[in-house]
Amino acid sequence: MTIVVYVEHQHGAPKRASAEALGAARSLSDQVVAVVAGEGADAAAAGLGGHGATRVVHLTGSHAFSPDAMAQDLAKIVGEHGAKGLFLSATSTGSDVAPRAAALLDSTLFSNCTAVNAAGDGFEITRPWLAGKLIAELSPKSSVLCATLRRNTFQAHSGGGNAEVSQVAATETGQATLARIEAKEEGKLDVSEAPVVVSGGRGLKEPEGFGVIEELAAAFGDAAVGASRAVVDAGWRPHGEQVGQTGKTVSPQLYIAVAISGAIQHLAGMKTSKVIVAINKDPEAPIFKVADYGIVGDAFEVLPVLTEEVRKIRAQG
Amino acid sequence: MNIVACIKRVPTTDLQAKVGGDQKSLDSAGVQYMVSFYDEIAVEEAVRLKEKHGGEVTILSMGPSDAAKEIRECLAKGADKGVLLTDSEWDQRDALSTAKALKAKVEELGPNLVLTGRLATDHDNGAVGPMLATLLGWACVTDVIELEIDGDKGTAKRESESGVEIYDFQLPAVITCQKDLNEPRYAGLKGIMAAKKKPVEEAACEPGASQAEVTKLSVPPARKEGRIVGEGAAAVPALLDALRNEAKVL
Known part of the structure; x- marks a missing residue:
């Protein structure tokens, strides 16, 4: 049984989310075809055997990225290998390409899966509904299981290995083509991919109140700033930082909720974090019900002290 | 410009979800419904484009007959007419069979542009929009936060982890809408009165075979x-x- 995995890469290596998708595929099958494309793909392709791929298809060409052209190439590769699975990461690119490839394969899509297991000749999958308020277990009946895999959920492959790389010319013309990217600041992590998230809410009183949140995130070094819907709607923070049912669902190692009361929509977006810390003035705030550790107190008193201590800990390595 | 805005009726986001007796479906007791959050943004964008370029906005939905209420809410905000596709087992459908049913209706309506939400806030699958575009052979940009239409060309900005991506495309196209695209308006009394007179067509569609069978649902x-x-x-x-x-x- 072959599984095809679309691999996003950066600096000559697969992105962590893609390494996890490769690991998930390899845990199900000994025939994993990794597909890479774009600038730097040759360097990334060479190392994918070590991440669990048994074959690598390097799509070559210097044309602009197009999600529909990529979907065509993936569907073609799935067909050529007679693959039973097509996995992508539930990243913005993966989520964009996956439904198109699925439609070309006359298969439906299972987005943001939290588990994929073998069952008889096929698979069973688990994915959240209502932003995680419910967990659905499904039995896919599609000819190819097309799935995007939730980040920070699957284990990357650790067994090493080598994979033969073949080069294939990519489909060049797409219906929608990427003209350019307005990149965000170098090193700035997205709230959905950071191992630590420090989120602020209405209790910070004003947009400037987020200064203490940004400083704590900076002290961690590998943290992203998150926000509640209330402060995004008020225009204090951009929507890209919103955690919750109408924002992003996150599951970092550590989630620190500061001055966030914990509306059900917010809890749905962060409840699967490994460790949750809540800092809130109101000891009755619902956020404390999901927190592992809480401090009852004013953010403007607690955070500067916490920031200083975290800075010291990180400086020690 | 003729625009179709696809919407889905979903449970309100403040729902404390419970599982039904069959352990496979949402317990619908006491559930209240709304137009999915991102679909409201799609409807707003459709009405704004109509106000700027002229044309007509059709609201297209699939669901139970009750979902005509959500279509009327969109008509009250400036859309012109509604089409509700019903089949008795509509909620068993998977994304692909939904996209196929919508495709047939979209071809009949012949719009220049289809707008919908980036995902529906019930199953959070985010697949129907790009699948519909793929089946139609149209361009599609997802998670759009800024949209410009100029004749038969469009430019859309989409949000990604690495920053903002700018896409060029040709119409006809499907665009899925993200939160920053606009701030949906509230319906005024005049709009609500006018909506009562606007046509909502109900069309039965063939049940689709589902490729996604729920075996268990749990809290x-x-x-x-x-x-x-x-x-x-x-x-x-x-x-x-x-x-x-x-x-x-x-």
Whole structure:
């Protein structure tokens, strides 16, 4: 049984989310075809055997990225290998390409899966509904299981290995083509991919109140700033930082909720974090019900002290 | 410009979800419904484009007959007419069979542009929009936060982890809408009155074979009860100790 995995890469290596998708595929099958494309793909392709791929298809060409052209190439590769699975990461690119490839394969899509297991000749999958308020277990009946895999959920492959790389010319013309990217600041992590998230809410009183949140995130070094819907709607923070049912669902190692009361929509977006810390003035705030550790107190008193201590800990390595 | 805005009727986001007796579906007792959050943004964008370029906005939905109520809400905000596709087992459909049913209707309506939400806030699958575009052979940009239409050409900005991506495309196209695209308006009394007179066509469609059979639905286990480590800044050492030695995340 072959599984095809679309691999996003950066600096000559697969992105962590893609390494996890490769690991998930390899845990199900000994025939994993990794597909890479774009600038730097040759360097990334060479190392994918070590991440669990048994074959690598390097799509070559210097044309602009197009999600529909990529979907065509993936569907073609799935067909050529007679693959039973097509996995992508539930990243913005993966989520964009996956439904198109699925439609070309006359298969439906299972987005943001939290588990994929073998069952008889096929698979069973688990994915959240209502932003995680419910967990659905499904039995896919599609000819190819097309799935995007939730980040920070699957284990990357650790067994090493080598994979033969073949080069294939990519489909060049797409219906929608990427003209350019307005990149965000170098090193700035997205709230959905950071191992630590420090989120602020209405209790910070004003947009400037987020200064203490940004400083704590900076002290961690590998943290992203998150926000509640209330402060995004008020225009204090951009929507890209919103955690919750109408924002992003996150599951970092550590989630620190500061001055966030914990509306059900917010809890749905962060409840699967490994460790949750809540800092809130109101000891009755619902956020404390999901927190592992809480401090009852004013953010403007607690955070500067916490920031200083975290800075010291990180400086020690 | 003729625009179709696809919407879905979903449970309100404040729902405390419970599982039904069959352990496979949402317990619908006491559930209230709304137009999915991102679909409202799609409807707003459609009405704004109509106000700018002229044309007509059709609201297209699939659901039970009751969903005509959500279509009327969109007509009250300036859309012109509605089409509701019904089949008795509509909620068993998967994304692909939904996209196929919508495709047939979209071809009949012949719009220049289809707008819909980036995902529906019930199954959170985010697949129907791009699938519809793929089946139609149209361009599609997802998670759009800024949209410009100029004749038969369009430019759309989409949000991604690496920043903002700018896409060029040709019409006809499907665009899925993200939160920053606009701020949906509220319906005024005049709009609500006018909506009562606007046509909503109900069309039965063939049941689609589902490739996604639910075998079990459950409420996730509650998190283990945590503890308050202390009050104010004095509690910081206790917190760090817990994070380092108990939780081992520092």
